[in-house]
Amino acid sequence: MRDISFEPTGGAIALRRPSLTLGGVDLPGVPMEFERNAEIFGTGEPAEYVYQVVRGTVRTMRFSSDGRRQILDFHLPGDLIGLELAVAHEVSAEAVTECTLLLVRRSLVDKAVAENLSAAQAALRLAAARLQQSQEHTLLLGKKGAGERVAAFLLEFSERCGGAERELDLPMSRLDIADYLALTIETVSRAFTQMERDHAIALPSSRHVVVRDRGALEVLQAA
Amino acid sequence: MRDISFEPTGGAIALRRPSLTLGGVDLPGVPMEFERNAEIFGTGEPAEYVYQVVRGTVRTMRFSSDGRRQILDFHLPGDLIGLELAVAHEVSAEAVTECTLLLVRRSLVDKAVAENLSAAQAALRLAAARLQQSQEHTLLLGKKGAGERVAAFLLEFSERCGGAERELDLPMSRLDIADYLALTIETVSRAFTQMERDHAIALPSSRHVVVRDRGALEVLQAA
DNA sequence: CGTAACTTTGAGACGTGTCAAATAGCGTGG
């Protein structure tokens, strides 16, 4: 899942109108660029758009009342953001890297879901998949230690980047990883170092991870 | 499994078939009784039914590979369980108390969602609500300390039991609470004791909680 | 009443957070 195909639509002018496909329904959208760390939307804002990642990485997050940040998810190209069917966004979203998003008016999405059975079903499937992933994360935060969390993160990210890849380019900082795993940057850093000592990974640079021993990571993850 | 409730209907001899309503669609189901700690379904089992809690409390949970239990949610009367649209259950479910569940064949639910727009939308709304709740729990596990978690738990449970109630009868043990909040029973117990010392709650018995100072709990929860 | 399960309390160990400082990486401007 890299780049989203832009489909040509019939019309007087043969412009390629980018669109989001939801259960066979095409919803036209507008591509928009965001630079690193740019806010895409904030908690409580009226949810005017649904977003699809075209290029780059996005983080969604919530803040506890004393300002601590919990990253709920990283979103890669193809992922949809903001389909939560609420009037206002419950989460915030920011660009982890420079990225391109397809903005689709929520009213169009709502209309599709309200009128089209297969669109509603597609939305349901997406929500169900997200729920399962969120529950997986609950298990990670609830029952795993620091090393296990970082190993699980690497394996998860590796999966989402195409699976078999042995080399990963992490788009996010240690702080992002820490806030996703509910650890501190220091603890995340130490976990990376330890995995390198154990020859489970190599770290040519801090953002570039070579998975040397996937089995070791899986054992580590299991806890 | 015990008796099916008969309800008087006008005129003809009729047995009112208990049913689950999903977006205006009535899906017939069979009530079934479970005793305390009975397994309702296990992870990996084929998902033959969708369950609605009629009476009692149910816990859904996942296990980490070394057997530790994480409770994902407590389900009270009215709640649906197993609507995750997967072929097999991703979670396990057990009866916290003796309880009555309405079993609805998954094939009926799937059919309703596949054919009826308002049923699909209702399912989507339910999934979205569950997702939001799961994310809230992620924030709790990720960013809150022991006291804050227990305070949040009491407020959450209080809300779900009707809101304004000052007295709560907890159906679950300290171990259940601990596994929900990702703490140990000892830590949960100490948090209760501390809140009692602070006059935020009173504990006539270990399962009976009187909320004396909701504001104090809200402050605690916020952390 | 007696027994088993649950809860509370205590003392100490362990893991992660906190604070501080050194190091590496990276973009900018000379």
Next chain:
DNA sequence: CCACGCTATTTGACACGTCTCAAAGTTACG
């Protein structure tokens, strides 16, 4: 192209909170 400065990352020492282990106390139930 190199020097500089800023940010990100790594490393270390120590503190703190929660877990672990142990035991006493309580409750429910036969």
